[in-house]
Amino acid sequence: MIAKTIAIQALALSMLSVAGQGYAQEAKATYPRMAPTAQYLMSDQKAEIALARSAAPAGISGDATILVLKEHGYETAAHGKNGFVCLVERSWMGPVDSPEFWNPKMRGPICFNPPAVRSVLPITLKRTDLALAGQSRTQLLASMQNAVRNKQLPALEPGAMSYMMSKDGQLGDAVGHWHPHLMFFSTKSDGTDWGADVPGSPVLLNPQFQGAPESLATFIVRVPTWSDGTPAAEHVH
16 A cells, blocks of 8 residues: 655655754754644745656656645646646655654655556645644554555555656755655565665665555665756765
């Protein structure tokens, strides 16, 4: 069953784990609960549309449907024609135990391909609805567990993947925009079947969903350029 970045994120929002116990303790103290909803919204809809499109090369995102976050959830801001959907994920798409789960500054541009639109995007929409409804971290976790248990989320479709190639994203206070990368979704896995995280392998297993209620594995493959074609320099993280 499926459940959003990065980072790879979360991430996609898409969100990636932050290294260092000292930083984690600091972040916990900074984001203990959800901030006012307005802090998660972008006041300029055109800017949010542009940020969402920056997740993938223009040849993909230019013809994609674009969602923007409003007070009560995501709404369609532009209709596409290629079956892709791009949006900007927020912090509640990260691990439920992440110290940045409520970080209002996090922005994870992501573009889902058609199989992921049908089977992974519903996770983002569900988590977002629960967060904006005022559920606590514990309540949101329980609600997602219940949704999986009652088969309220669609089964993962073969070939589901997404693009996270924006150099303007913000996947966490420490990691920033991280690396441009692709994410491939699979059923729960420890990564050995993909050769993930072994020396020399370009495949990483995103720890984001390892403890999540959604039975999903996210494999990350870094790419050398941002969505606009400019080269991505090595990131300290």
